[in-house]
Amino acid sequence: MTQTPDPDSQxxxxxxxxxxxxxxxxxxALFTLIACLVILPFTAFTGIFFFPLMLLIIGFVYRVATLTSGSATFGMRLVGMELRTAGDKRLDAGTAFAHTLGYTVSVAMAPLQLISIALMCTTPRGQGLSDMVLGTVALNRRTEI
Incomplete structure (x- = not known):
């Protein structure tokens, strides 16, 4: 079983x-906001009454779909990074769902989000809470030859 790159040697x-x-x-976040604004007229603007819920649902679906399809959201792809499992594999649908669920819970609770941010900035692999629980890691994308 292969492991994710070691932060000391790589x-x-x-x-x-x-x-x-x-x-x-x-x-x-901007992508999710724009998607919700595009969808809003299709709800006959009643979506304005549950806009935060719409942001949550659209954001959740967006994250799971993009993490499943490429192990990175569009934002992550833009900056050249991806998420990998502890076995150095791309995220499957189950892991993408679990990672998104963990992210959503930590965003909903400020102390968890602050702890997650602190961990990302201080741990050798830059892992947040969801990453540590699942064993995932964010890496600079490998260049394919």
Whole structure:
């Protein structure tokens, strides 16, 4: 079984990952907001009354779909990073769902989100809470030859 790259012997896989995660998060949040604004007229604008719920659902579906299809959201792809399992595999649907669920729970509870951010900035692999629970890691994308 292969393992994810070691941050001591292969630091290039982890260089700048916390900053890239922040930028990817902003891009993904904007993408989700724009998608919800596009959908809003199709709800006869009644969606305005449950807009936060719509943001949550659309964001959840977006994250699971993009993580399943390419092991990275569009924001992550833009900055050249991806998520990998402990066995250095791309995320499957179940792992993508679990990672998104963990992310959603941590965003919903400020203390968990603050702990997750602190872990991303201080641990050698830059893992947040969801990553640590699932054994996933965010890496700079490998260049395919």
């Amino acid at each position: 630091p290039e896989f982890y260089t700048g990952v916390p900053t890239k995660r922040l930028f990817a998060w902003v891009v993904d």
